[in-house]
Amino acid sequence: MAKRRKEESIKNIKLKQPDRSGPKDKTLLELAGERDLFAQADKRQKELDRLKKQAAKVGKLQKIPKPGDDDDDESSSSDSDDDDDEEGKLSPTAERIMETLLWAVCLSMLHFTLDTLVHHQYSADRIVWPTVWTRAIQAFLVFSLLVYTLHPHASNPTILPGLPSRYQSTLRQIIFFASSVFGIIIEHCTVPGTVALTFDDGPYIHTARVVDLLESYGAKATFFINGENWSRNIDDPATGYPDLLRRIDRLGHQIGSHTWSHQDLTYLSEGDRRFQMGQLESVLSTILGKVPNYMRPPYASCDGDCLPFIESLGYHVVNFDVDTRDYVYKDSPEAMQTAVNNFNAALDSGGPDSSFLVLSHDVHQYTVDVLAPAMLEKIKQRGYRAVTVGECLGDSPNGWYRV
Secondary structure, eight states: OOOOOOOOOGGGOOOOOOOOSOOSSOOHHHHHHHTTHHHHHHHHHHHHHHHHHHHHHHTOOOOOOOTTOOHHHHHHHHHHHHHHHHHHOOOHHHHHHHHHHHHHHHHHHHHHHHHHHHHHHHOTTOOOHHHHHHHHHHHHHHHHHHHHHHSOOTTOOOSSTTSOHHHHHHHHHHHHHHHHHSSOEEOSOOSTTEEEEEEESOOOTTHHHHHHHHHHHTOOOEEEEOSSSSSSOTTOGGGTHHHHHHHHHHTTOEEEEOOSSOOOGGGSOHHHHHHHHHHHHHHHHHHHSSEESEEOOGGGOOOTTHHHHHHHTTOEEEOOSEEOOTTTSTTOHHHHHHHHHHHHHHHHTSOTTOOEEEEEETTSHHIIIIIHHHHHHHHHHHTOEEEOHHHHTTOOGGGSEEO
C-alpha cells in the first residue's frame, strides 16, 4: 500500500530571507589562481605564437606538441587530420555556388514574404498565390545571377581588371544596387488617402459619360488609351475623339498610353514594340501637342526584356493593385455588382492612410452605368480623394507628359 506523503501545513513553514552573503567556498577563479593556470595559459599562447612564426617561415604549420604526447603519435595524427581536412574541403567554385544559393534563397524568401503581405493588404482578390510564387521564383533567379556575378568571393576577387583592389568591392555594390532596382512596374500609390481610378481601352462611345460623371463628383482619373482597339481613327475630327481627348486633358485628368492596338508586349519583337508605342505617340502629339510619360501594358504583361525597353523610351510602367474584374462581369448590371463588391472590399480593408490603384474599363456599358458611380460614392463615403495616377504617386502634372 502506497504511503501518503506528509505535507507540512502552510502555517508551519518559516519564511527566510535569501542568503546574499556570497559564496563561502573558493571560486573557480580562485582555484585557477592557486594552480597558476593563468600563467600556464599565457606561456602556452606565447609558445603557439612562436611556432606559428616559425611555420610561416618554412611554409608549413606544425602542430603544437602537448605535454605527455608521443612525438611519433602526434606526427601521424597531424598528417591524418590534414588529409581529412583536405578531403572535406570544397573547391572555391563549389563554395561560391553554395554561398550564392544561400543568399538567393534568403532574399527570394524575403521577397515572397513582402509580396504576400502586399497582396493581403491591397488585392481585391486577396492573395493570388500563383502570382506570388511566380514572382518569388523570378526573384530567386535574378538574385542568383546578381550574387554569383557581383558578390565578392575569393574565386573572383577582380570584377574590373586594372581597377585598384580597394575599389573592387565598391564597384560591385554599385553594380548590384543599380541592377536590382532597374526595371520597376508601378502597382501601388504612394500618397496616403488617394484612390487612382484608371480606365483602359478607350476612347469609346461610353467615355464621354465617364468624364461627365467624374466632373459631377469633382474627381480626377487616368485614361490609358489605345489607337485602334474598340475604336478606329481616333485622330479623325469626324469621330469626336480628338475633342474628347482634349477635354479630358483640359479638365485635369491624365492620359496614358495603352499601346496602339492592344498587343501583348511580352511576345512582340523590339520593332513591333517600338511601333506600338511610337504610333500612338504620333497621334497624341498631333491631338494634344504632347505625349504621355505613363503607360499601362495590355494584359498587364511586360516580362523579360520588355520592361527595360519600354523604360528606355521614357515611360513609367503602371499596373494596379485593385482589379475590379469589370471585364468579366460586363454582361449585365447584376453581374457588374460583383465588380462593385470587389472594389468595396478593397477600400474597406484599408485605413485612412491607405491608397489604391484601380483597374476598370470605360468601354463597357455597365462599368459606366453601375461600377463607376458606385466607386465614386464609395470613395466619397470613405473620405478618400479620387486622383490621377501621377498625383497618387506624388508626381506633378509637368511630369505626366513630354513634348
